[in-house]
Amino acid sequence: MPEFATAPISPMRITLDVAAATVDPAGPVLTRRMSDLEGLFADRTEWKRAVEDDADPVVYTVSSSPVPEIDRELPQSITTIRPGTCGGEFFMTKGHQHPNPQGEIYLGLSGVGGLLLFDGQRTEWIDMAPGVIGYIPPHWAHRSVNVGDEPYSFLAVYPGCAGHDYQWVLEHGMGARVMRAPSGYELVPFQR
Amino acid sequence: MPEFATAPISPMRITLDVAAATVDPAGPVLTRRMSDLEGLFADRTEWKRAVEDDADPVVYTVSSSPVPEIDRELPQSITTIRPGTCGGEFFMTKGHQHPNPQGEIYLGLSGVGGLLLFDGQRTEWIDMAPGVIGYIPPHWAHRSVNVGDEPYSFLAVYPGCAGHDYQWVLEHGMGARVMRAPSGYELVPFQR
Numbered sequence: 001m002p003e004f005a006t007a008p009i010s011p012m013r014i015t016l017d018v019a020a021a022t023v024d025p026a027g028p029v030l031t032r033r034m035s036d037l038e039g040l041f042a043d044r045t046e047w048k049r050a051v052e053d054d055a056d057p058v059v060y061t062v063s064s065s066p067v068p069e070i071d072r073e074l075p076q077s078i079t080t081i082r083p084g085t086c087g088g089e090f091f092m093t094k095g096h097q098h099p100n101p102q103g104e105i106y107l108g109l110s111g112v113g114g115l116l117l118f119d120g121q122r123t124e125w126i127d128m129a130p131g132v133i134g135y136i137p138p139h140w141a142h143r144s145v146n147v148g149d150e151p152y153s154f155l156a157v158y159p160g161c162a163g164h165d166y167q168w169v170l171e172h173g174m175g176a177r178v179m180r181a182p183s184g185y186e187l188v189p190f191q192r
Numbered sequence: 193m194p195e196f197a198t199a200p201i202s203p204m205r206i207t208l209d210v211a212a213a214t215v216d217p218a219g220p221v222l223t224r225r226m227s228d229l230e231g232l233f234a235d236r237t238e239w240k241r242a243v244e245d246d247a248d249p250v251v252y253t254v255s256s257s258p259v260p261e262i263d264r265e266l267p268q269s270i271t272t273i274r275p276g277t278c279g280g281e282f283f284m285t286k287g288h289q290h291p292n293p294q295g296e297i298y299l300g301l302s303g304v305g306g307l308l309l310f311d312g313q314r315t316e317w318i319d320m321a322p323g324v325i326g327y328i329p330p331h332w333a334h335r336s337v338n339v340g341d342e343p344y345s346f347l348a349v350y351p352g353c354a355g356h357d358y359q360w361v362l363e364h365g366m367g368a369r370v371m372r373a374p375s376g377y378e379l380v381p382f383q384r
Contacts, residue, residue, distance in 0.1 A: 013318045013325075015323065016323045065325070067295070074295035074296060103259070105349055124203040126205045131209075132206070133257070133268060135205075135257070135259055137202065
């Protein structure tokens with residue numbers, strides 16, 4: 001089978017456990033703690049305090065199915081962001097660009113959150129809830145944010161060839177920050 | 193923007209209405225009647241009778257989101273297969289191959305059904321229910337079947353570059369047929 005870079009996989013039945021935010025069978029599981037989000041929250045003093053004095057809390061986890069991140073495959077994962085803030089800024093994912101520009105979908109599973117998108121000039125925000133798809137077109141950096149009081153979980157489906165560029169977000173930001181506000185949340189312009 | 197064959201689309205919030213099996217905003221909607229499934233059911237006499245004397249019933253519908261079927265986009269649709277049989281063979285989709293081999297996922301939304309896969313030699317069957325992902329690797333033809341008494345709906349997510357080849361299934365079959373049986377359903381070997 002010379003056309004395959006990796007041995008092809010077989011059809012697969014994958015069960016979503018929304019309550020546990022896991023998939024079965026399970027593939028790689030990522031845990032992102034506050035220390036993994038260095039340089040992303042505006043309030044660096046509060047970020048440092050959380051890392052050093054607040055036991056470096058888990059901010060989010062990513063449970064992937066066994067479908068590999070290679071060309072022609074369509075992997076999936078469940079991301080769960082814990083509720084919380086750092087200096088008034090809601091817990092969020094690192095955010096990334098796809099080095100190979102490919103569309104992606106997020107499907108809300110539980111809790112309430114949002115999808116922040118930035119193409120280098122324009123910023124978009126999509127309110128997420130169970131049964132809502134947030135569509136991420138190619139060329140748009142994307143980050144998820146938990147704006148509620150419960151864990152926010154969503155299913156991601158993305159082409160295996162897309163890749164993940166986290167450095168782009170560190171360099172360019174996401175156009176806005178999502179801050180706690182009397183009405184719930186507000187987007188404020190991004191400033192370094 | 194010379195890299196785009198079609199003008200890029202903006203981020204989009206798409207709501208799934210599982211009860212109505214629709215998406216909002218809506219894109220193309222397909223309705224497949226019995227007459228559209230010529231040559232697929234084993235019992236041609238019963239198929240002809242249904243078309244001519246049974247008002248050519250709707251077998252399934254496909255409601256797509258507005259995300260276009262073009263390279264780098266990741267379109268989605270909800271397919272709903274009505275309950276029923278034709279000569280003992282359960283209502284099903286036409287089935288297709290992707291001319292450009294790309295993986296696809298089906299996520300069960302309501303009802304019970306199955307995903308029949310065929311790579312030209314091997315046949316696989318995945319029992320589908322709400323919260324179950326059926327993973328379709330590249331190079332596997334795929335067809336959905338309603339084996340229950342209620343409508344069976346699922347969300348499909350697939351790369352916009354994959355395409356649809358229905359002729360392949362007419363020529364090669366799907367390796368098996370899914371027939372009503374005392375226990376519910378059974379797979380019987382495909383014969384022309």
